[in-house]
Amino acid sequence: MRRRFRRLDLGFGSELCLENLIPGDRYNIHFGSHAPEQFGLVQLDIESPCPSHSRPPPAVPTWEAPSGHADAKRVSSLAGPKGPTARELIPKMPIQAEVGFEVAGERIDAESVPIYQGGAPECGPWVYNGFESVQVNADSYGCDLFGDAPGNCPTIAVDPTNRDRIVVAWRHFTDPRRAAWAYTHDAGRTWTYAGTFDNGAWLSLPIVVADHLGDFHCHCVDQQLYGTLLTSFDGGISWPRKSDSLYGDLPWVTTDLPNGIGKGNIYQMAIFDQFARFVDGGASMRDYRRLPESMRQGTMTIGINGDVFVVGSGLVTRSISAKDGSLDLLFTPAALAPMELGYAQTANSGGLVGRAWIVSDNSGEAHQGTIYLLSPGGPANGVSFSKSTDNRQTWSIPRRLDVNGCSYCAWFGMMSIAPRGRIVVAGNDLATGCTDPRYCFAMYFVSSEDGGATWTSPIQVTPSFDNRLGNLGHYNQMVSDDAGANIAYAARFT
Numbered sequence: 313m314r315r316r317f318r319r320l321d322l323g324f325g326s327e328l329c330l331e332n333l334i335p336g337d338r339y340n341i342h343f344g345s346h347a348p349e350q351f352g353l354v355q356l357d358i359e360s361p362c363p364s365h366s367r368p369p370p371a372v373p374t375w376e377a378p379s380g381h382a383d384a385k386r387v388s389s390l391a392g393p394k395g396p397t398a399r400e401l402i403p404k405m406p407i408q409a410e411v412g413f414e415v416a417g418e419r420i421d422a423e424s425v426p427i428y429q430g431g432a433p434e435c436g437p438w439v440y441n442g443f444e445s446v447q448v449n450a451d452s453y454g455c456d457l458f459g460d461a462p463g464n465c466p467t468i469a470v471d472p473t474n475r476d477r478i479v480v481a482w483r484h485f486t487d488p489r490r491a492a493w494a495y496t497h498d499a500g501r502t503w504t505y506a507g508t509f510d511n512g513a514w515l516s517l518p519i520v521v522a523d524h525l526g527d528f529h530c531h532c533v534d535q536q537l538y539g540t541l542l543t544s545f546d547g548g549i550s551w552p553r554k555s556d557s558l559y560g561d562l563p564w565v566t567t568d569l570p571n572g573i574g575k576g577n578i579y580q581m582a583i584f585d586q587f588a589r590f591v592d593g594g595a596s597m598r599d600y601r602r603l604p605e606s607m608r609q610g611t612m613t614i615g616i617n618g619d620v621f622v623v624g625s626g627l628v629t630r631s632i633s634a635k636d637g638s639l640d641l642l643f644t645p646a647a648l649a650p651m652e653l654g655y656a657q658t659a660n661s662g663g664l665v666g667r668a669w670i671v672s673d674n675s676g677e678a679h680q681g682t683i684y685l686l687s688p689g690g691p692a693n694g695v696s697f698s699k700s701t702d703n704r705q706t707w708s709i710p711r712r713l714d715v716n717g718c719s720y721c722a723w724f725g726m727m728s729i730a731p732r733g734r735i736v737v738a739g740n741d742l743a744t745g746c747t748d749p750r751y752c753f754a755m756y757f758v759s760s761e762d763g764g765a766t767w768t769s770p771i772q773v774t775p776s777f778d779n780r781l782g783n784l785g786h787y788n789q790m791v792s793d794d795a796g797a798n799i800a801y802a803a804r805f806t
Contacts, residue, residue, distance in 0.1 A: 438805055443773040448480050448494040448503045457505065461486040464785025467519050468800035471547065472570065473526035475499065475793060479548035480800045481518035481530050484508065485783050491515035491532045495548030500798065509542055509551060519563055521578070524570035529578060529594045531557050531565045539563065539580070543594045555596055558588040562786070564611050569674065572618040574635030579620055583608035587622070591637030601641040604629050609664060613672045616681050621704065623670040623685060626652055628704050649685060650707035652692040659721050659753065662783030665689040666724040675733035679763035686737060688725035689714070695725035695739050699764050715741040715756050715770045728792040735760045736797045738790055743776040751778050755801060777803045
């Protein structure tokens with residue numbers, strides 16, 4: 313006898329509704345996917361299907377900045393199924409279904425299809441206070457992809473020659489690790505989730521940047537922490553060029569200014585005191601050198617005259633020779649930053665407090681040449697801001713920017729600067745709207761138009777989320793333009 317069947321793996325207390333069921337078919341439902349011997353098998357003969365939850369393709373949404381926040385812009389979110397254990401599945405998230413036939417007890421012609429528990433899935437976009445978050449690792453409906461790995465540590469790059477072209481890269485938090493990416497050519501209204509780099513090879517911590525030509529580059533590390541630099545010439549669709557790159561954990565990458573002697577240079581740093589540069593647009597690594605001190609959890613910026621500033625581990629250093637490929641890499645002695653730059657475990661249940669950020673004002677406006685620092689959080693400073701007008705020789709007294717004044721509650725603080733000099737700071741802080749307020753967070757942002765002298769009031773730009781749902785990694789990233797800011801972040805909205 314040939315009998316059509318479906319098999320589902322569900323968690324305790326799951327509500328089940330199946331789409332497009334065929335009356336008379338048999339459905340085998342397994343509770344508990346990792347220890348099936350501990351659970352029972354329930355067989356259901358379906359007499360009539362559940363109501364359909366099929367959805368038409370979504371229209372491209374219209375979007376306007378919220379009242380009083382003309383500098384607002386769309387933000388892009390990163391999410392994924394919470395984990396592989398069926399008992400951890402969240403209602404309305406996709407679960408596995410195997411469809412096939414059974415002949416004399418033997419299954420044949422099996423295939424996988426998406427089935428949802430609890431009815432239709434929750435799908436983006438998510439709008440809060442007029443700010444729209446669009447999930448980038450999603451299907452064409454904006455919903456979680458069946459079987460996709462949880463993602464974290466996202467980075468974002470915007471093509472300076474065509475700001476409609478954006479790439480987001482992130483880490484698949486699985487074993488083995490993978491590095492994945494998505495791209496958009498319509499300024500983030502719609503996204504294509506392209507998959508994993510290098511045919512699914514073990515890669516982690518992708519850092520994506522864009523150069524003055526509009527080419528995208530993505531640095532990843534393998535299981536032994538050896539680096540690879542991948543390059544895309546078509547707006548993030550394909551990555552045909554692969555070059556050896558810097559060794560080391562928690563890397564960071566930046567590109568030089570589009571109109572200086574270092575035009576086309578790519579700079580890399582990693583926590584084992586490593587620094588490297590490419591002077592040929594990413595084709596081959598020119599040289600590398602140890603930084604003056606261990607400078608982990610940091611970032612880099614390019615000063616108005618092309619000097620490279622590096623921050624990390626509460627220290628700041630500068631190279632005046634990195635921009636010139638004919639000169640050796642040299643750095644000034646590392647100087648103390650004016651604040652702790654974030655290593656403490658805070659409210660981020662699965663990772664670090666964030667990265668220390670350094671940006672240079674190259675706007676040609678009143679504050680050109682000023683260097684800005686941001687602590688991402690931590691018990692000593694929270695999210696704090698400081699600036700130097702003399703090439704890091706002296707710094708202003710740090711100013712707290714986090715929302716609630718609760719240092720351990722603020723994390724993933726990040727900073728970027730627009731071409732005309734507007735500074736934007738965003739980060740996670742306490743919010744309301746979750747089941748347990750102790751673990752309830754959301755992203756907020758503030759901005760300054762006068763070199764950090766005054767700041768707007770904080771505004772919540774994402775829905776609240778429970779920080780225990782999934783591992784959110786070690787950092788998010790933001791890129792500003794004169795219209796607003798693009799943010800790549802990891803969160804789970806339920």
